[in-house]
Amino acid sequence: MNGRTLLTIAVKDLKEVRQNRAAWIPALVVPLVVVVLLPVGLILIPGLFRATTISMTPLSADSGPIGMMRERVPALDRALVGLDEYQTWVVLMTGYLLAPFLLIFPLMFSTIVASESFVGEKERKTLEALVYTPASDGELFLGKALAAFVPAVLLTWTSFLVYGVAVNAAGWRVMGRIWFPPASWWPLMLWVAPAFAALGVAVTVLISTRVRTFMEAYQISGSLVLLVLMLVLGQVTGVLYLSAGMALSVGLALWLVDALLLYFGIRTFRREALLVGG
Amino acid sequence: MVPVIEVEALTRSFGPIRAVDGVTFQVYEGEVFGLLGPNGAGKTTTVRLLNGVLKASGGRARVLGIDPAADGCALRRRTGVLTETPSLYERLTARENLLLFGALYGIPEADLPRRVDRMLEWFELAERAEDRVGNFSKGMKQRLALARALLHEPPLLFLDEPTAGLDPEAARQVTDLIRQLSHQEGRTVFLCTHNLPEAQHLCDRVAVMDRGRLLAIGTLEELSRSLWGGFQVEVDFLEPPAVPVADALRLLPDVTDVRSEPLRLTVRVTGEATIPAVVEALVRQGARILRVSPRQPSLEEIYFEIRKEAQP
Ligand SMILES: Nc1ncnc2c1ncn2[C@@H]1O[C@H](COP(=O)(O)OP(=O)(O)OP(=O)(O)O)[C@@H](O)[C@H]1O
Numbered sequence A: 001m002n003g004r005t006l007l008t009i010a011v012k013d014l015k016e017v018r019q020n021r022a023a024w025i026p027a028l029v030v031p032l033v034v035v036v037l038l039p040v041g042l043i044l045i046p047g048l049f050r051a052t053t054i055s056m057t058p059l060s061a062d063s064g065p066i067g068m069m070r071e072r073v074p075a076l077d078r079a080l081v082g083l084d085e086y087q088t089w090v091v092l093m094t095g096y097l098l099a100p101f102l103l104i105f106p107l108m109f110s111t112i113v114a115s116e117s118f119v120g121e122k123e124r125k126t127l128e129a130l131v132y133t134p135a136s137d138g139e140l141f142l143g144k145a146l147a148a149f150v151p152a153v154l155l156t157w158t159s160f161l162v163y164g165v166a167v168n169a170a171g172w173r174v175m176g177r178i179w180f181p182p183a184s185w186w187p188l189m190l191w192v193a194p195a196f197a198a199l200g201v202a203v204t205v206l207i208s209t210r211v212r213t214f215m216e217a218y219q220i221s222g223s224l225v226l227l228v229l230m231l232v233l234g235q236v237t238g239v240l241y242l243s244a245g246m247a248l249s250v251g252l253a254l255w256l257v258d259a260l261l262l263y264f265g266i267r268t269f270r271r272e273a274l275l276v277g278g
Numbered sequence B: 001m002v003p004v005i006e007v008e009a010l011t012r013s014f015g016p017i018r019a020v021d022g023v024t025f026q027v028y029e030g031e032v033f034g035l036l037g038p039n040g041a042g043k044t045t046t047v048r049l050l051n052g053v054l055k056a057s058g059g060r061a062r063v064l065g066i067d068p069a070a071d072g073c074a075l076r077r078r079t080g081v082l083t084e085t086p087s088l089y090e091r092l093t094a095r096e097n098l099l100l101f102g103a104l105y106g107i108p109e110a111d112l113p114r115r116v117d118r119m120l121e122w123f124e125l126a127e128r129a130e131d132r133v134g135n136f137s138k139g140m141k142q143r144l145a146l147a148r149a150l151l152h153e154p155p156l157l158f159l160d161e162p163t164a165g166l167d168p169e170a171a172r173q174v175t176d177l178i179r180q181l182s183h184q185e186g187r188t189v190f191l192c193t194h195n196l197p198e199a200q201h202l203c204d205r206v207a208v209m210d211r212g213r214l215l216a217i218g219t220l221e222e223l224s225r226s227l228w229g230g231f232q233v234e235v236d237f238l239e240p241p242a243v244p245v246a247d248a249l250r251l252l253p254d255v256t257d258v259r260s261e262p263l264r265l266t267v268r269v270t271g272e273a274t275i276p277a278v279v280e281a282l283v284r285q286g287a288r289i290l291r292v293s294p295r296q297p298s299l300e301e302i303y304f305e306i307r308k309e310a311q312p
């Protein structure tokens, strides 16, 4: 493996993606909304309600949806102990329920870049020249995979940082301290998010032998976002609570799936197959 | 003569199709070798096999002393390929394209920018270096693809239809360049084409391929000799002969074929020694001869004769 070769291929792929504005601009704007507007809105809105003296008692009440959740998930209950109604709202919403949303980033970004670099390149018929270079099959694969994986993870971590600043700043008046991130976020960001990025790459590579265009690939692999939405749903309904331990197990399961899919993906990624298409 | 490419019974099938079917030939150092054949003959597949991009189903190949199937990466460091379609990154600029491939071909980082500049200059693309390749004309793309193939100064070049789709001037530029690469710089050139005049102009030796099989291989002279035996002379007359002269010639021993036009006879003889007898016979019949000249059949004639003989 030659580092310069990997870097050259990866940078080339990213330069090409950069030209496809229709793909990456929505992928940047949507997350920005999630990262900044959504948490800030969720934190500030109850303040407006309070001004109009609408009661927030359901939040801390033993009955009602949140009461049920606290009952079902002791770890969550512990995290909320001693908080007033408004604080409970802030911590519950932005510290727990929104957390899985950030996992959309690694998936979205890695699938966009992988669709461009694995399928788009085939669509534009530029592989022919690439396969005549001395780069080995492994280098071609890894270069392309890194182009999708590394920026996806870095962008996720950046958005984590932005989210953290936004949540702490908007919640400062309510919380009176820097409380974010709760411990469960670390495994989520450091362990689960990269696993989602790798999943985006692996699935795209696998379908790349069967689809012809970037759009097809992106639409199919983009539907992986459903997985994240399931996590969100699980979290909201209290079926699945992403505690640190749970995040570690979800991450492990994902990495195992990744490894399996990548194993098959690499096997299909040979010069021969790239040209002949089978 | 040192063989740069040695191929023996090379075969590659795609399902039931034998794209390359038991092909045997050699290409020598410094020559321009032309692989001719109609669409689907197996030319591109051969280039792929010789660069280790496809694996052979059978037979052996050695290119620059390397087995392409075993060590394609090392081999490709020393070959340059102009692919059938330019396959350039159209979203990147001309310079970005060359820098990228230069890095992949392992050109030292310190050298690379200078070499890229030199190539851009040399192919008259310097002014458009920062433009996206998508906006280039076909000829410019072809020149850039050639620059890419030459960037790492490979001793062996594969050019797959280098002038297809170019206007006559651009095509001329490319053929001049190929001559220069071979004659002045001593590179070996493996040229795939179905442009016969161009191949005649450029190639030291040619091979004719059809449906995966090699029909013939050699220099123009070798090919015409093996096709027709002996050689041809053209006899031009000052005025049309008063009597038909062709039949008398046909009676001569060692004359194998006579084609007659009003002011010209094309006579095929088995050896030079027959020519005086031919001239004598014509003069005796009162023909007024203006000129007798040897005639080399064109590659086009040779090609169609080969194809005709290969018909079942
Ligand atoms: N990837 C492939 N899958 C299936 N068949 C193929 C493939 N590549 C080539 N062939 C078949 O192999 C034969 C030779 O094709 P090849 O491209 O080598 O011909 P060619 O001489 O380069 O033709 P052209 O002058 O049109 O470029 C054709 O019948 C073609 O259909």
Ligand SMILES: [Mg+2]
Pocket: B043, B044, B045, B084, B160
């Ligand atoms: Mg071809």
